Amino acid sequence: MNPSAAASHLTRWPLPGGQALEVLVSSEPERRFAPHWHAEWSIGAVLEGRCRFACAGRAQVAEAGDLVVMPPFALHTAGVGAQAFRMAMVYAPHDWLADRLGWPRDRAPGIATVTHDAAAAAALGDAAQHAAAQPLIEVVLATVGRLAGAPSAAWQPPAVTHDARIEQLCRVLQAADDAGTIDLRVLAAQVGVSREHLHRLFRSALGLSPLAYARLARIARAKTLLGEGHAAASVAADCGFADQAHFSRWFRRCFGVTPSRYLAGA
Incomplete structure (x- = not known):
């Protein structure tokens, strides 16, 4: 080909x-x-x-x-x-x-x-x-x-593990609108571990870092908003991406098409 x-x-x-x-x-x-x-x-x-x-x-x-x-x-x-x-x-x-x-x-x-x-x-x-x-x-x-x-x-929410601490953090990260609002030290303290131990727990359970998980949650939320017909620029802003180009690159890396193509299909 x-x-x-x-x-x-x-x-x-x-x-x-x-x-x-x-x-x-x-x-x-x-x-x-x-x-x-x-x-x-x-x-x-x-x-x-x-x-x-x-x-x-x-x-x-x-x-x-x-x-x-x-x-x-x-x-x-x-x-x-x-x-x-x-x-x-x-x-x-x-x-x-x-x-x-x-x-x-x-x-x-x-x-x-x-x-x-x-x-x-x-x-x-x-x-x-x-x-x-x-x-x-x-x-x-x-x-x-x-x-x-x-x-x-x-039936379970995304990436549920058998560790209640990780499940609690996943729910918090799924709700975060912007990576800049995530303070890992605060999150770690909420579940009684150090920031470094939090990273180890997360990688062991899910295979990625807390911030990477939060980004995936924002991309998944963005996909839902696009499917509802919202404009790509507003979705990028609402889901905490630096700009529309940054959002478009990550969306295509995950879902194989750009946000504009996804909107056209919708």
């Missing part, structure tokens, strides 16, 4: 109740996605090439013909090499999926899964690239229902 032809295209398809399916079709060699999470289920098909990714600390590889399913709020990153690469990703709201699959809304499977199913991957890719809503919905429901298994874990 010619790198100059690389592109990503995202669209949002309305669902009942004001929700939407987000569909990303990407053909971008030599890409690295920064660590991030989605509030939705991530269902993907590798159509060409290979993608190395890590989800919840586990390194995995997905190749052409593979299907990938990741639960909401699973912290992950990904990268592809110089070879030709194409993938189709669908982001589906948990409540919608739970209702369609007969799951309780407050419970969900929590394990990222990769499996080889060339026929299903091709069907997902074809429906995504040709904007065929009903075939896409059918393959998404079949894929998640088959790969995710029965719901067994309680």
Whole structure:
């Protein structure tokens, strides 16, 4: 594939109740996605090439013909090499999926899964690239229902750990509008540890620093605001980014498209 032809295209398809399916079709060699999470289920098909990714600390590889399913709020990153690469990703709201699959809304499977199913991957890719809503919905429901298994874990907010101190800090960092307002010494004192011990706890539990986590929370909040139709400039300011260019760079590193392209898809 010619790198100059690389592109990503995202669209949002309305669902009942004001929700939407987000569909990303990407053909971008030599890409690295920064660590991030989605509030939705991530269902993907590798159509060409290979993608190395890590989800919840586990390194995995997905190749052409593979299907990938990741639960909401699973912290992950990904990268592809110089070879030709194409993938189709669908982001589906948990409540919608739970209702369609007969799951309780407050419970969900929590394990990222990769499996080889060339026929299903091709069907997902074809429906995504040709904007065929009903075939896409059918393959998404079949894929998640088959790969995710029965719901067994309680529904949880982003990056929940078994450490109550980290969970408390995550809630504080998710609410921070600007990294400049975060005083790690104060936060550490609130949970009874030193600033240095706070960093060690956070990295051990989540694999990133408290400030990196806060930035990801702001980017995730920005994605929600863009989906509601807010202008990129106002979202950048509301979510504490230095300027719109800074916001745009980080948004694309995490979600594969710029805020303006995301708005166009919405």
